Amino acid sequence: MKFVLCDEASKDIITIKGELYKYLIKVRRHKLDDEVDLRAKDNLSMLYKYKISSLDAKSLELTLVSSQMLEVKSKNYLHVAWCVIDVKSIEKVLPMLNELGVSRVSFVYCDRSQRNIKLDFVRFERILIASMQQCGRSDMMELDEYKNIKEFLHEFSDVVVFDFCKNPLAFDADFKRVLIGCEGGFSQNEREMLLSQKSFMLDTPMVLRSESAVVAISSKMLL
Numbered sequence: 001m002k003f004v005l006c007d008e009a010s011k012d013i014i015t016i017k018g019e020l021y022k023y024l025i026k027v028r029r030h031k032l033d034d035e036v037d038l039r040a041k042d043n044l045s046m047l048y049k050y051k052i053s054s055l056d057a058k059s060l061e062l063t064l065v066s067s068q069m070l071e072v073k074s075k076n077y078l079h080v081a082w083c084v085i086d087v088k089s090i091e092k093v094l095p096m097l098n099e100l101g102v103s104r105v106s107f108v109y110c111d112r113s114q115r116n117i118k119l120d121f122v123r124f125e126r127i128l129i130a131s132m133q134q135c136g137r138s139d140m141m142e143l144d145e146y147k148n149i150k151e152f153l154h155e156f157s158d159v160v161v162f163d164f165c166k167n168p169l170a171f172d173a174d175f176k177r178v179l180i181g182c183e184g185g186f187s188q189n190e191r192e193m194l195l196s197q198k199s200f201m202l203d204t205p206m207v208l209r210s211e212s213a214v215v216a217i218s219s220k221m222l223l
Contacts, residue, residue: 001028002037002072002136005129009038009048014062021059031055036062044138045071072138074101078221081152081159083110083182084117084145085210093211094124095131097141100218104142108152108179111187119145149179149190153197161199162213163191168203169220178221180214 004024008014016024024030032055038048047070050062080097082090084107097105107119121143128141146152153159159177164185179194186194202208202216 001133003039003047003133004036005041005133006038007040007042009040010043010046010064010067012064013053014038014050015059016062017059025055025060030060035065038062039138041140044140045069047138070138072136074103074222076101076222077103077176078218079104079106079156079177080214080218081106081108081146081156081177081179082214083108083149083180083186083210084113084119085182086114087117087119089211090119091123091127093215094127095134096215097218098128098131098137099135100215101137101222102141102218104144106152107143107145108149109145109147110149110182111190112182112184149186149193152179153193159197161194161197162217163194163199163201165199165201167200169200169217173200173221175221178217180210180217182210 004020006014006020024036030036030052032052034052036050036052038050039046040048046067048067049065051065052060053063054061078101080102082105090107094105109115124143125140131137132140156177159179160175161179163181175198179197202213208216
């Protein structure tokens with residue numbers, strides 16, 4: 001754990017109770033005089049170091065030791081437009097994308113997406129916060145959704161497309177926005193819509209699942 005998100009971070013003294021108390025003492029096994037790093041959601045770039053100054057059976061008190069501006073984020077920008085797949089698969093991959101430094105994920109409903117899938121952005125944010133606390137990232141990944149590919153293209157005409165084609169991803173490829181399909185790829189109507197966009201493939205003989213592709217592409221572009 002690199003830090004804990006706490007709305008009261010920046011105060012000279014903080015009293016911790018409830019679930020956060022249980023996490024710090026029961027799970028992380030902190031004890032008296034241990035130091036704990038905190039960040040506040042409304043100012044993630046600031047890192048606050050606290051010491052556990054008192055401790056009892058139900059609460060602990062943190063005393064501010066120091067504070068500093070410390071941003072931990074990717075040097076590069078990548079916006080992933082990801083056609084909607086099963087929510088459980090999305091939830092497994094989100095922490096990976098967060099750790100890799102993806103700046104923004106737009107969930108795009110495509111012809112082969114299951115229309116009954118509802119995205120829970122409140123839950124997604126909880127998953128991202130847990131990931132940030134573990135990996136140390138200090139900026140929140142942006143999340144949004146689009147009802148179809150046409151709507152997304154209308155706003156982002158510079159997107160490149162990952163698809164079955166004859167153009168392997170170049171070693172020195174440089175793009176900021178990529179569209180990745182769901183299981184089964186794009187429909188014929190969608191491919192016609194995407195004809196004017198640049199496209200690429202990954203140089204592998206294996207067929208990648210959508211979630212494997214999004215992690216592989218993000219890794220290549222950001223690491």
